[in-house]
Amino acid sequence: MNRVREYRKQQQISQMELARRIGVARQTINLIENDKYNPSLELCLNLAHALGTDLNTLFWDGDEAR
Amino acid sequence: MRRESLWLRFVRYWYGIDSKLDERQLAEVERIGNNAYVISGVVELILLVITLIMALTVKSEIALWFLPLTIAVTMLLMSIYTYLAMRKLKIFSIEITADERPKAIRRIWIKATVAGIIGAVFGTLGSALGTSSVQNSLVNVLDFWPQGLWLGVCCGAGSAMGRVQRLKVVKEDK
Known part of the structure; x- marks a missing residue:
């Protein structure tokens, strides 16, 4: 489970706003948040950058990886 | 987002998509396009064989009309399929x-x-x-x-x- 929704809500931005910032469709953000789509590395980096965090924090689930 | 190629712009225009496609949408459009291509290819091959059999057994005039007509119907069905599949994925919205x-x-x-x-x-x-x-x-x-x-x-x-x-x-x- 990624933390895109958590960080987005922390930043108080809507899915639409985030989608526009990184140039993707709102549905893509929705699918990423619900773990129904695995984004490319480029998109992950863009997301992390837009949410002011890094890849590890946003996508790395330590417990699941172990 | 990467700069959109002219070909991709044409593809969007062809399908009637207004906004730029992101990586997920592009993958979906490619998947739908591949499905339509493979299905229509197989169907047209079968139609060709049927036409050949018709031309050899029944009247060749009927076969002459049968092939273009069925190809047109196949293309129409593929257009309906691509439209419905893309609408389901909300690519047109x-x-x-x-x-x-x-x-x-x-x-x-x-x-x-x-x-x-x-x-x-x-x-x-x-x-x-x-x-x-x-x-x-x-x-x-x-x-x-x-x-x-x-x-x-x-x-x-x-x-x-x-x-x-x-x-x-x-x-x-x-």
Whole structure:
């Protein structure tokens, strides 16, 4: 489970706003948040950058990886 | 987002998609396109074999009509499939927030007007050229403005209705 929704809500931005910032469709953000789509590395980096965090924090689930 | 290639722009235009495609949408469009290509390829191959059998056993005139007709039907069915598959994935939807609605409606009006003007020009010229070739004489292009106006209104209304139908107001979820 990624933390895109958590960080987005922390930043108080809507899915639409985030989608526009990184140039993707709102549905893509929705699918990423619900773990129904695995984004490319480029998109992950863009997301992390837009949410002011890094890849590890946003996508790395330590417990699941172990 | 990467710069869109001319080919991709053409593909979008072909399918009637307004906004740029992101990586997920592009993958979906490619998947749908591949499905349609493979299915139509196999169906057309089967039709070709049927046509050959028909040409050898029944009348060859029937076979001559059978192949183009069935190919046209296959293409129509594939168009319906791609449209429905893309609509299901909401690739055609134009998503806006509630406060963006007036601006979006204004943009739809502008696009409909442009579509109407293009339709009117083509309608007038097409009617004039058609009549000229049938009568085998020169005609005054401006005499055909009613036909042009009719086509222009149809194109404009079609463009506006299609876009309004695809417009989707999304609730802010902060």
